Amino acid sequence: xAAGKTLTKPEFVAKVAxxxxxxxxxxxxxxxxxxxxxxxxxxxxxxxxFVGFGSFEVRTRAARTGINPKTKTEIKxxxxxxxxFKVGKKFKEAV
Numbered sequence: 001x002a003a004g005k006t007l008t009k010p011e012f013v014a015k016v017a018x019x020x021x022x023x024x025x026x027x028x029x030x031x032x033x034x035x036x037x038x039x040x041x042x043x044x045x046x047x048x049x050f051v052g053f054g055s056f057e058v059r060t061r062a063a064r065t066g067i068n069p070k071t072k073t074e075i076k077x078x079x080x081x082x083x084x085f086k087v088g089k090k091f092k093e094a095v
Contacts, residue, residue, distance in 0.1 A: 042083060052090035059084045 017027035
């Protein structure tokens, strides 16, 4: 499987600016506001859903026992919260 090119934030901002007919500065402000809103919403424990694109939610990973690969001893891994993304139908079909 060949890896595709990684789109950097400045390249992404330029594409958004062109598609929305905005200046790059305005596109970057909009993108930053969008990302900040997603982060603040998830940090409160709520989820974010974009119909057709996908949804972001916070899930709790259960505590478990792991093995230290260097010493081969068992270690306890505590539970923690992680962000999960579920792809929407239209996005999934497009990719």
